[in-house]
Amino acid sequence: MKKGTSAAAARFLRTAKLCRIRDVEQLLAVSALVRDLSALIHALQKERGASSIYLGSGGTRFAEDRARWQADARTLESVLRDRLDLVDEQLDRLSCGAQFYSRAAIALYALDGLPALRDQVSSLALVPQDSVKAFTDIVGHLLSVLFEAADIAADPAISRALVALFNVVQGKEFAGQERATASAGFSRGRFDGVEHGRLAHLIDAQNRAFRIFAEFADPAHAAAFRTALTDPSVAEVERMRAVALSDDARHGELSGITPEVWFDRSTRRMELLKTVEDRLTDDLRRLCEAKLAHARADLGQADAGGPDAVLPVAMMLVDAGAALSGFTGPVSTAPGQDGAGLYAPDGLPPKLMRSVLDVMQAQSQRLRDVSLELETAKAALNERKVIDRAKGLLMSTRNLSEEEAYKLIRKTAMNQNKRIVEVAEAILSMSDILRGVTAGTGGGGTAGG
Template sequence: MSTQYPSALAFLRASRQQEIAALRHLLNSGRLTTEVSHLIHELQRERGASNIWICSAGEEFSDELSRCGRQVARSQERVMALLPSLPEVANDWPASSRLFSAIAIAMQALNEQEVLRQQVRALQLTHTQAMTGFNHIIRQLMHLVFEMVDTASDPGVSRALIAMYSFMQGKELAGQERAVGSAGFAAGHFPPELRQQMLSLIDAQERCFSNFTQFADDETLQCWQSVAQSESDVERLRRIACTLTRPDEQGAAMALRWYQSLSRRIDGLKTVEDRLAHALMQRCRQSISEAEGRGDIGPAEMQQQMKQRAEEPSWSVFFTSYDGQQPHAEPLQADGLAPQLGRSLLTLVQQQSRRLQDQDDELAAMRASIEDRKQIDRAKVLLMRHQGYSEDQAWQTLRKMAMDQNKRMVDIASALLAVASAFTTPAQ
């Protein structure tokens, strides 16, 4: 008695069902990414208010600080509600182990914020220490977003995620610029190291926003251009910061002006970020709709395709084989199927294969860009760990090496990682 196996049509149906399931997972990831971006924005607000609170020795922004703390708590609750449930067995959830690890690290960082908040309120931290604490929490949330970007499998969704991640990076650097500038203006002057930090943050923002423009949709780019054109006051204050070398008696007033101008800019950036979140969700739903539109392949669809091709000339599908001497083409037969039905099914399989291959090609290019970023980040960590550099110093070192050698930064990073033993092996 012959064994009955699933048909090719059954496997094609299963392929589409899996595709839809993966897209629904991406839709959930998109919702989580959106809420994480809101949480990061609220933390950026609290970090900014904390800067003014500390720099004014507790005389400014008391109410604002409390309001920011409440907003962070509400946003955090929404993020927690969207986290994936823990799988009962290994294959219950399509997310990678790295994503669950990133969630765990982000949750641990969020658990530390109450202590940080109390220390800020009690003025037990310097401006730099408070900024470092907030930066750590935000960095872990950004890593969580990065893992969601890295696990996306639909090219359109991947583009939306990469655009959003790149923009979130630039916006976070803008928040750090607000904090550094607030400290400088409050002190009444910008020493050389603070000016250099400002310039580095401005330069890094430009790189992130440039990367964002390569992946964003046209409507978001229009929104971005309108925001970018309204930054004249920020540019004026930046020039003052870069030339203010002696103490200014109006430091407090200038610090408040700087904070307000940069806050308006960051609020403007948030409108672009919200537009990116909308585009991301729209792209997720569109991909699901397209996949469902291609969904089930039933007898009716088969019959319709047979009628459409009834008048077409006969043809064969060929594949290349090798007989030990020369490659040659052989016809692929649809054994057990009527000629028209065989052509219909093979056409569907070919269309599905071509579409998946196109997706793979586009994803490969995107993942290559993400992998370059990982290499550079690993090289930065290497320099920070073994040379005692700050993150900005490590970046500037890699950048100078790349310019001096006329090479890409990722090539310099890869070379450093390849000889990492030179940094870790003790001298004999």
């Protein structure tokens, strides 16, 4: 009986090791996908910023830069599409689940809309705010794929590396949104209260992401990040931020800062962040390769007589401390938690192991509801309907062509620094007044006695 039991234990132990190899092989495929996602996101961030200046300047600035970065993004998009086809063959669909494939499908649909978006920018059919939002939505879908891919990680060291990487990518995306938002203001020659609020929010979001990165990064990566921030361009960005956020900026006092100078310095800062991101990506791949080599070497060497021959990847958490709410602030544990009763292999401190699991689970939960994407699509459709109704109202009340009506709405949006749909909603809210004025004019009557 004892012999049979030992044989069964050895068989299960060998199966566990084979599963471990499969898991790390999938993570190696994911690391390649992360690299290609990162590259395309970076290219789209550049194109977004250039498009914002192009639109803000009425097409007089950054036309050549925009064309160059468009070409780069097209090339990298093709690389990513090929990678997704390859990853689909390499990943275990049962372990990845529907969410990864749903996110990938949504991202590919979003990328399919890029040509139309670029045509609208080229024809100056958008205001900068609408262009920034459209590009940001696409980047957001790509980031969702990145996280869903990362969420299959079943190794604590790799999970920690992925959390650090994800937050650098996320922080850099907020920096890219800041670059595009401020580019539009510097191109227009002034900032308003709405832009001040958005810039302040984006700066705060960057700081939060980078604080979380610092919690999970190993010392070498944290040191590389700190070194990157000592570059003079970072101090220049801080100075120009202060100008953009000042009260004087609302009246056009921008201390001689041009959109080209802002874009150059903020791009330099983002390139520095990209070097940290690239290092994290390369080291993630090397970590996966080392883990895979170790797992293969370990195969067949299990000691059927010992329960510690294979360490389970999932941790047994017996301490019920407060969990994190997700990527919203610095990592912490409840007072008095010392990790007692917590089993964490690979030398990972109990506090950090708990944080890794909590953060990954909380962020995953926030990204799981695909219905959010459907709501986004419905919102976009409703915006289109609102704009069309506003055009129809202007056409009927002011005897304009459809093109003239749209140009009027767009010009008003540019002048008031609002999104086109906001202007369209304002026009519709005045529909009774507009129709009344038209009727009064057409009847030749006068008001009053």
